[in-house]
Amino acid sequence: MSAKTIDGKLLAANLRAEIAEGVARLKAERGFVPGLAVILVGDNPASVSYVTAKEKACAEAGMLSREIRLDADIAEEELLAKIAELNADPAIHGILVQLPLPKGFDEKKVINSIAPDKDVDGFTPVNVGRMMIGEECFLPCTPHGIIKLIEFSGMDLKGRHAVVIGRSNIVGKPVAALLARRETNATVTLCHTGTIDVASFTRQADVVVVAAGRPGTLTGDMLKSGAVVIDVGVNRIPDASRPKGFRLVGDADFESCSAVASAITPVPGGVGPMTITMLLWNTLESAKRR
Numbered sequence: 001m002s003a004k005t006i007d008g009k010l011l012a013a014n015l016r017a018e019i020a021e022g023v024a025r026l027k028a029e030r031g032f033v034p035g036l037a038v039i040l041v042g043d044n045p046a047s048v049s050y051v052t053a054k055e056k057a058c059a060e061a062g063m064l065s066r067e068i069r070l071d072a073d074i075a076e077e078e079l080l081a082k083i084a085e086l087n088a089d090p091a092i093h094g095i096l097v098q099l100p101l102p103k104g105f106d107e108k109k110v111i112n113s114i115a116p117d118k119d120v121d122g123f124t125p126v127n128v129g130r131m132m133i134g135e136e137c138f139l140p141c142t143p144h145g146i147i148k149l150i151e152f153s154g155m156d157l158k159g160r161h162a163v164v165i166g167r168s169n170i171v172g173k174p175v176a177a178l179l180a181r182r183e184t185n186a187t188v189t190l191c192h193t194g195t196i197d198v199a200s201f202t203r204q205a206d207v208v209v210v211a212a213g214r215p216g217t218l219t220g221d222m223l224k225s226g227a228v229v230i231d232v233g234v235n236r237i238p239d240a241s242r243p244k245g246f247r248l249v250g251d252a253d254f255e256s257c258s259a260v261a262s263a264i265t266p267v268p269g270g271v272g273p274m275t276i277t278m279l280l281w282n283t284l285e286s287a288k289r290r
């Protein structure tokens, strides 16, 4: 079997066109556009490029984006005061603090200070709790994007066995929770470094979501024939032939998995484009709720 590629760029483009229509409708009917505030503390190059990509995506969707850049050495109180100001700003419907924060900041305290009804990343404990008990909330962007990608692959998750590798708070745990929701109705196994024989679980899986942050975590011999593979990992591998001196690979060995799976996401171009798309989705939802 040679797996089809699940084109995250295409799905993201389709959804972003829908979001842009939603923004235009909101503007025409209610006279305002969704506003997203992105706070960047310090100048970590990866964070700068994520923030730039988010602003570009906002502008393309017709949304207002407000970038707040703060020096890495500001006092935490100053950052909390900025968030409080944005919490009260009626033109802002979503607030995102780019993580990781520089050393010395209490990330939990900072994230907890975002008003839950503007927490479009879905990271505050209130949103996570609402998701777990099935209340209206903002779903975390990467896990929500993963569910959309599985649906886009053509797989009906109802009654299927999904194996998630990785139990982080931002990917593994919320993906497992979303897959197990009644409306999705998959049966879920969550693997981590304490799992004895991960392959014995993945070989039973109709879908494998791998979010371990380690290249080669999933190989073709660990898959059942025809499984769908969602590769969340983003890993830099030194590569002198590339202008930047590295290339990006996922957590799945693409070649061997493609030979056994029915569909697989590429890295880059799979999960990555969906994360920002679901952020725009949440920001539009937040604005519509006003």
Ligand code: NAP
Binding pocket: 142, 165, 166, 167, 168, 169, 170, 171, 172, 191, 192, 193, 194, 195, 198, 211, 212, 213, 214, 217, 232, 233, 234, 235, 271, 272, 275
């Ligand atoms: P993380 O916080 O480091 O968590 C990794 C998880 O994988 C941990 O739960 C760890 O288990 C588990 N794990 C690691 N190696 C394993 C193995 N060999 N077998 C079984 N479990 C294993 O990482 P994360 O934040 O979830 O991110 C995972 C990957 O996704 C990273 O490459 C990250 O860059 C990428 N990512 C991509 C996007 C995107 O938009 N494309 C978004 C978020 C993350 P323990 O808990 O036992 O340590």
